[in-house]
Amino acid sequence: MSLKKRGAMVILSSPSGAGKTTLVKLISRNKNYYISVSHTTRTPRSNEFDGIDYFFINKDQFQQLINKNEFLEYAKVFENYYGTSKKNIINKLDQGENVIFDIDWQGTEQIIDKRLEYKLVTIFILPPSKAVLYERLSNRHMKDKLIVEERMKQFDKDLLHWKNYSYVVINDDLDQCYNKIINILEAELENKKSTYNKVLIEEHIKKLL
Ligand code: 5GP
Numbered sequence: 001m002s003l004k005k006r007g008a009m010v011i012l013s014s015p016s017g018a019g020k021t022t023l024v025k026l027i028s029r030n031k032n033y034y035i036s037v038s039h040t041t042r043t044p045r046s047n048e049f050d051g052i053d054y055f056f057i058n059k060d061q062f063q064q065l066i067n068k069n070e071f072l073e074y075a076k077v078f079e080n081y082y083g084t085s086k087k088n089i090i091n092k093l094d095q096g097e098n099v100i101f102d103i104d105w106q107g108t109e110q111i112i113d114k115r116l117e118y119k120l121v122t123i124f125i126l127p128p129s130k131a132v133l134y135e136r137l138s139n140r141h142m143k144d145k146l147i148v149e150e151r152m153k154q155f156d157k158d159l160l161h162w163k164n165y166s167y168v169v170i171n172d173d174l175d176q177c178y179n180k181i182i183n184i185l186e187a188e189l190e191n192k193k194s195t196y197n198k199v200l201i202e203e204h205i206k207k208l209l
Contacts, residue, residue: 005096006096007094007098008120010101011111012123013122013123013165015133016158017137019125035099035100062083071086072084075104123169168204168205
């Protein structure tokens with residue numbers, strides 16, 4: 001009897017504005033990973049579609065899913081609730097597909113604590129500097145300086161969670177950052193050689209702190 005190989009779980013987290021959503025899409029497309037689509041109570045942005053970017057639901061519906069124990073993890077982020085439903089994900093993993101998650105540090109910690117039987121790779125994406133982050137956030141929220149200030153404050157708090165991740169990658173340049181992530185994933189999942197430099201990363205984090 002041949003045992004089918006289980007898929008791996010790859011989590012990408014980052015403080016707001018570090019560029020993670022683009023990276024998740026690129027990795028999924030080029031490596032054929034299944035993207036976990038979360039449920040959220042946040043209202044859709046103009047470029048977002050229900051069932052593709054998120055399942056957009058209201059607070060009552062979210063609470064019902066919590067009550068029915070449907071979530072692998074869930075958390076409140078910036079006044080909205082976000083959660084990963086177990087159903088789809090477990091199926092894909094059991095079929096041998098790798099699944100990539102774009103979730104925050106709270107959800108990551110819940111998944112780590114669950115000690116599931118699937119291989120887990122957790123990656124924290126950071127901006128090159130606070131000045132660059134400020135610029136990226138200002139471009140994204142041009143009309144709302146308050147949001148920018150709030151996200152900058154949140155950045156200092158989020159940064160403290162880097163230690164819980166297996167890897168930290170700096171998003172200085174999208175292509176380079178993408179290549180670094182691919183190298184990590186190939187080293188972890190395909191036994192290729194890793195070029196990850198932990199010492200450099202720790203120095204970068206010291207500067208940000
Ligand atoms: P946004 O509203 O900008 O799409 O996402 C806000 C934050 O929520 C991001 O850091 C994103 O990674 C996180 N997030 C998205 N989906 C989930 C989820 O299912 N669970 C958790 N814990 N965080 C999520």
